[in-house]
Amino acid sequence: MPELPEVETVRRGLQPAMEGAKIVKAEVRRKDLRFPFQKDFTARLDGQTVIGLGRRAKYLLADLASGDVLLMHLGMSGSFRVIEQDDRQAPGRFHHPRSEDRTHDHVVFHMSSGAAIVFNDPRRFGYMKVIARTALGDEPLLKGLGPEPLGNEFDAAMLARACANKKTSLKAALLDQRVVAGLGNIYVCEALFRAHLSPRRLAATLATKKDEPTDHARWLVAAIHAVLNEAIKAGGSSLRDHRQTSGELGYFQHSFQVYDREGEKCRSPGCDGIVRRFTQNGRSTFWCPKCQK
DNA sequence: CCGCGGGCCTGAGAGC
DNA sequence: TGCTCTCAGGCCCGCG
Numbered sequence: 001m002p003e004l005p006e007v008e009t010v011r012r013g014l015q016p017a018m019e020g021a022k023i024v025k026a027e028v029r030r031k032d033l034r035f036p037f038q039k040d041f042t043a044r045l046d047g048q049t050v051i052g053l054g055r056r057a058k059y060l061l062a063d064l065a066s067g068d069v070l071l072m073h074l075g076m077s078g079s080f081r082v083i084e085q086d087d088r089q090a091p092g093r094f095h096h097p098r099s100e101d102r103t104h105d106h107v108v109f110h111m112s113s114g115a116a117i118v119f120n121d122p123r124r125f126g127y128m129k130v131i132a133r134t135a136l137g138d139e140p141l142l143k144g145l146g147p148e149p150l151g152n153e154f155d156a157a158m159l160a161r162a163c164a165n166k167k168t169s170l171k172a173a174l175l176d177q178r179v180v181a182g183l184g185n186i187y188v189c190e191a192l193f194r195a196h197l198s199p200r201r202l203a204a205t206l207a208t209k210k211d212e213p214t215d216h217a218r219w220l221v222a223a224i225h226a227v228l229n230e231a232i233k234a235g236g237s238s239l240r241d242h243r244q245t246s247g248e249l250g251y252f253q254h255s256f257q258v259y260d261r262e263g264e265k266c267r268s269p270g271c272d273g274i275v276r277r278f279t280q281n282g283r284s285t286f287w288c289p290k291c292q293k
Numbered sequence: 294c295c296g297c298g299g300g301c302c303t304g305a306g307a308g309c
Numbered sequence: 310t311g312c313t314c315t316c317a318g319g320c321c322c323g324c325g
Contacts, residue, residue: 003318034301034320058319076319077303104303123302125319141320168296176296177320184318239318240305259318282298284316297324307315 002074004058004149004182005231005252006242010080011055013245014117017082018050018062022112029106034075034127044068044130045109057145057181069133071141075125077241085114122241145181149224154180156206156221160213163203170220172281173203180224186237186259187227189286193258193268194223198292199285230255258286266291 002010026045028037038044049065062070107119107128119126131139146162147154162179163170173179174188183191192199197216206217236242236250239260243249253260257267258275266273266288273290 006318073319075302076317121302122304123317123319125302166295172296175319186318237318242318281296295325298322299324300322301320303317305315305317307313309312309314 002058002078002236002242003184003187005187005228005234006236006250007055007058007060007074007182008232009236009242009244009250010074011053011060013082014060014080015053017111017113017115017117017245018053018109020050021115022047022049023109024112025110027108027110029108033106033121033124034073035129037128038130041128041130045070056142057148057177058184059142063133067133068130069136071129071131071139072119073127073141075121075123075127077123078119078121078126079241079243080245081118081120081243081247082245083116083118088114088116117245144178146176146178147180149180149182150228154221156213156217159221160207160217161211163217164207164211166203168203169199169280170197170201170203170206171199171285174224175281175283179203182228183224185283186256187224187231189259190227190257191220191223193287193292194227195219196268196292198289199280199287201293258288261286 023045026042028042031037051063051065054061058073060072064070104120104122105118106121109117111117136142147158159180163173166173170192171188174183175185197220206214206220208214231237231252234250234252234255235244237252238249239253261275262277264275266275268288268291271288271291273288275286275288277284277286
């Protein structure tokens with residue numbers, strides 16, 4: 001499911017239920033998600049107070065009082081929902097994708113407040129792992145990640161430098177988590193559209209020969225900032241699986257300009273182009289050939 | 294080192 | 310209705 005705005009939406013939804021609360025018991029309902037659970041996974045969570053809930057790229061990180069960090073990734077289809085104590089008696093009251101089908105509820109955190117936090121993931125591309133906070137810097141899953149797109153370090157100069165020696169397309173470069181961490185297929189398509197840049201353009205064209213950022217790099221950074229901030233404000237995009245932790249839908253999908261709009265009219269003012277789709281590195285790219293150059 | 298394609302899973306939707 | 314096929318928001322790994 002989830003790109004940065006969806007993960008951030010989930011983080012904000014989980015925060016009130018997790019921060020300051022204790023995980024009385026962690027329940028794991030199968031032996032693996034994408035990877036097998038660590039042998040001591042539940043033992044390291046049981047009885048732990050959650051100090052804070054953060055996000056790095058598409059990862060959620062729960063800081064525990066023990067000094068461990070619980071690392072969580074939603075994969076393609078992972079979702080969390082928070083069931084308040086009052087609602088646990090009446091499960092029909094909250095909405096959830098496939099709300100009748102609890103088959104894919106793989107992990108439950110039973111919290112000291114009486115709330116249950118349930119992780120559901122049909123495709124099981126998601127995963128969870130407990131690591132020592134002191135080992136965060138060596139964690140292979142996080143090690144290669146580029147800058148946060150909404151962080152201070154990410155600007156046109158940095159993006160240009162990261163792309164300067166790339167031999168690949170702009171689309172592929174923005175999907176590369178080493179270049180910038182947190183974008184996925186939807187928001188890359190949308191950002192390129194807003195910047196009026198072709199997904200086929202070479203990534204290296206964002207930099208001059210002296211590795212200085214071009215105006216295109218500046219447009220693109222502005223477009224990335226705008227689309228992510230707007231999407232977060234909208235609670236993310238709900239296509240198939242993404243829900244907020246309350247069960248509510250995000251609504252940024254109504255603001256898509258190109259994603260999933262193949263054959264429809266370009267929404268750029270004054271442009272009469274048609275949105276097209278093609279495959280790049282095995283993924284669908286949506287764009288307007290008329291106003292993205 | 295880099296870039297690409299395959300594979301991991303299940304479910305939804307299209308077409309027959 | 311039901312089968313088969315394609316596709317899906319991510320990321321690791323092995324290959325050239």
